[in-house]
Amino acid sequence: MLYFAYYSGDDDSSIVRETWARLIDQALSRGGIAEACAVLKRVGSHIYPGDGAGLPLDTLCLHLEKAAMDRLESGVESVGGEDVARALLAACKGATEPVLNTYDQLLTSGAILPSPNLRLRLLRSVLVVLREWAMSVFAQRMGTSATGASLILGGTFSMEQTAVLNQGVRDKISSAANRYTTEVRRLALPQSQTEAVYHGFRELEESLKSPFSFDRF
Secondary structure (H helix, E strand, C coil): CHHHHHCCCCCCCHHHHHHHHHHHHHHHHHHHHHHHHHHHHHHHHHHCCCCCCCCCHHHHHHHHHHHHHHHHHHCCCCCCCCHHHHHHHHHCCCCHHHHHHHHHHHHCCCCCCCCHHHHHHHHHHHHHHHHHHHHHHHHHHHCCCHHHHHHHHCCCCCHHHHCCCCHHHHHHHHHHHHHHHHHHHHCCCCHHHHHHHHHHHHHHHHHHHCCCCHHHC
16 A cells, blocks of 8 residues: 555655554554554665655654654553664664654754653654664674674774774764754753763764774763
8 A cells, every 4th residue: 555655646745644654553553662663664664765755754753753752651651762763774774864864854843843852752862873873884894783883882992993984974973963962951851851861962972082982882
């Protein structure tokens, strides 16, 4: 059905978006966020990259993040802070920039995200995506997997190893981390709720600046 909607000639992609919304809602009713994320990974990875119309990341991201927050706050389901972000990354076959751009677009629209709690949830997901981006770039340069890169990044780093990360990419990720640190501080929430995310962005930024501090990654 989703493939039919994709090729229906719908210029504004409304049919595709509605089809995805029904698909996600059905998954939520069957097995909660875990099932919805599994559906997104499975179906999305078959459609991506295409021309972008078949996988409306903004709609999917907002739908799932809102549902995750609602279900967590109501006690219906225990939802991890990384679940939605990792599902979007999997749907995009590990491509971090489309996912990061999606979160950025949502966060820059106050009308779409009036709730500080929802903004904090999205910022927590952004931190996951930025960390994954840094690890994936390192993995590509070192010829290992992202998991292998994660293990390497957990140990002591030499200057030569750190230099493997392209300086331009490091600067880009570091700049984004700095900007999102400011966004976290602007939230009208108690510091106790925002502190972990704030420090996560700060540590990521500092790790990318210093050739000897990747052990904090």
